[in-house]
Amino acid sequence: MFETFYKINKAFVLRIVFCGLFCLLPIYSALALDDDEFGQLKLNSIGQEVAFHAWGGSPAINDYIQWVASQVDTQYGITLNHVKLTNTSHAISRILAEKIAGRAENGSVDLLWVNGENFSRMKDAGLLREDGWAYNLPSFRYVNTQKMPDTISDFGIPTLGLESPWGRAQFVFGYDSNVIKSPPNSAVKLLNWIKTNSGKFSYPQPPDFIGTSFLKQLLLQLVENRQVLYQSVSNTNAEEILEPLWKWLDEAHPFFWRKAETFPVNNIHMARLLGDTEISIAMSFNPAEFASAIGQGILSSDVKSFIFEEGSLGNVHFVTIPYNASSPDAAKLVANFLLSPEAQLHKANIQNWGDPTVLDIEMLPPKFKKSFQSLPQHPAMLTMQELQNVIPEPHPSWVKLIEEEWQKRYAAGS
């Protein structure tokens, strides 16, 4: 039947076919601009769905991911679904459950927002896609691994291209400038401030990420020789090293918010408490958080930021692809887009999210370089210069020890 149809309408059919090919030409040429492998990825990914599992508690971040979704939809025809996690480990235990059930492909997670301890555990458990994909992303050429070694070493663990850098986090304090005139910017000053201002300080209860980070920040300040913290716990005299931290806490806790009998659940809870003036200092891993909380009306505009003068804890957060992802090619494209100057610029803007870029601004095309330099500033946010003093994360093995010891000492009840 098709034959007769073809014979009768030969000219028409040929015309249609040629028109079709002609229309495909620009698409083909666009693909040809990239290196072959990446073009193949794009072809493979049209119409695919990517399940992006990422913490979903912040409206600003959720909106940013929605923006990314609309971008990858128009640019690559990928449907990006943001799976909002309350805790990243939910997704990890899901991948683990999939591994237990023997599902080696068609996994439920395509892309996962991760770093530090979670990454190291996924890596050890063999839950990650192992082909060094992250180094081959076209956007990775703007990452300066010399200047920012954290982009290939996650809490001291080499990433080996198993995850692609997404943004930077740095530990900052927020304070109520109505109550505090000069912020206590060292461990000793903070202790004195807590003692004279009883009931106005606390930290999120470990194993909350921010709470544990505060303990690490303190430890980095209190320890005699910081270098020991960059080794695995088993190689050190851990008990002695942690001693000053417990001493500091023992001294400070009686003067804490609710006498350290209870702690805030997480940094969001803490921000609420700062907004309610129950406490006067809060903390965050996002230098823009206080500025955006002021914008949302959670905090009063009197809140300002500070960091310890010796420097503050900083790390890079990544996106990774599990070993059994359903659409790994499309996930790579999304990871590449997340790392592109365009997406990084949108993310660094305080009006969107305010998360610092992992790219080296100096290496960018002049257009983007200029846009990065003219990003809006906010009085509650520290400047790039003020944030320069970054202390890298200790070896991840310290986290577990600190959390367990803390649990024993302060959360076991009397």
Added chain:
Amino acid sequence: MARYSIIIICFLPVFAGLLGVVLPAFGWFPIYGKSQFTFEILAQTVNQPGFLRSVWLSVSTALLSTFLAYWLCIFTLIYSQKLNLHSTLKKIIAPLIAVPHIIVAMGILFLIQPSGWVFRIFSPWLTGWQTPPDLNIAPDLYGVALIIGLTAKELPFLLMVGFTVLKQVNISRYRQQITTFGYGSIAGWFHIIHPMIAARMRVSVLIVLCFSVSVVDMALILAPSTPAPLAVKIFSWYQSPDITSQLIAASAAVYLLLISLCCCVFWIACGAVLRTVFRFLSYRGARLTVRGLPHKLIILPVLALIVFVLIIGIMGLLSAGIWGFVEVWRFPDILPEKWGLNSWRNGFAAYIPPFINTLIVGFIASILALISAIIWLEYPAKSFSKVTEALAYIPLLLPQTGFLFGMQVFIIWLEVDGSYITVIWAHYLFVFPYTLLTLGPIWRRFDVRYELLGASFGFSKFERLWRIKMPLMAVPIITSFVIGFAVSSALYLPTIFAGNGAFLTITTEAVTLAANASRQAAGIAALLQMILPLVIFIIAGMYIRFRLHNFSYFRISH
């Protein structure tokens, strides 16, 4: 037969889930090369710092809150009977039943924390506090806030069950008799009505008790954290990607199972003792008469407590709702400084897919539950009827944290995770027992003579059901559908586990926002959460009124 197939649908996955928890607790976790049975992990779990205190917190908060909820419920029933408050009370408790625990918890927290609404109302003009006082309340060390929260949430549920149960017992007749014999109305209650109600409410109360032992979301906000109740600790152990933590979580879940079993046994035993005492008093003809001041001293605090708990629940919801329209609201302002719709503009579109999901899943799950409940009731088991009846309630009587993880492995292994069908089925597991609970008592009370009449017309069993029983039972059927829908729309953990974590409903959104975001965002989530079941409540109410309208001629006015 029909009954057994329903049991298999309900019970098998739960059983698989239990295996998935019990085996790791004994050290069997083959994926990590652990395939030796040991008691080591169970022992290690007990040695976790603060373990016993966690257990104590779980037990004490659960027993106390259930005790309060139950007795306040009984007294409310007595007084609503006396004062004719039924319909008013039903309207008050509807929103409290409809929303999930976390929203009530959020509201209560905002109400009673030191920077909360209550303190704002009295500051600074009375207290002199310009900044919130540093008081250790909400959460407090003993879990009082959690007890208040649980009571406020469970009292309405028990009241609803109580109202249904009361309809079964012909109270007015008994009340006349009681009065004729010269007993006071409350004494009469305890001699005659309470024993009848207590037996009929037992399953519901045990469900409340087991739920309180294993509550996670509410406890995260209202319970102490140094240490936290056991269920919360299990949840955080499961969350840790560390493999030993997973094993400890599994074995702690086994302990939690035992604990809730012990609590149930304790509750039933106490009930038995109380029954014996009352039977003794009844046989002796004890008048239980307390008049004047002592009477007031007993009754006033109880009534005050009931009002307090209901007000806390309602005000909590109200404050959660208000936050949806707030831009700035600081201590010590009694009302927000700046109102606005900012939070709605930002996030409203994102709520549409979860809204639709909630609607679809809730609808299908409750319809299915309704159909199987009717089949269940129409074809009673010939033998072991009590046992099979008990099996239906298993999903509600086991701690959710216990079997859901094991069930998740099972679901993934079947490769059905994340689909509508799986989520609907997981919801069905929980909706079915509630439907049975609300429909069962009334269904069994159906007057057999109607059926005999139908049979005399030569109607088949199905025709009798379809043409006689169903239309006559329209009101209870709709009511239990509505309750099924409310249960489904408030389910959190089952949705997360069956839905791949990717299946969004209003509740998953609300919990994420309530735990992690601003009060403004959580306020919106709370409102949306309330709207859906409430709309269904209202539509059903209108339909019921419409149906009863035709019979208004027969109604005897009070």
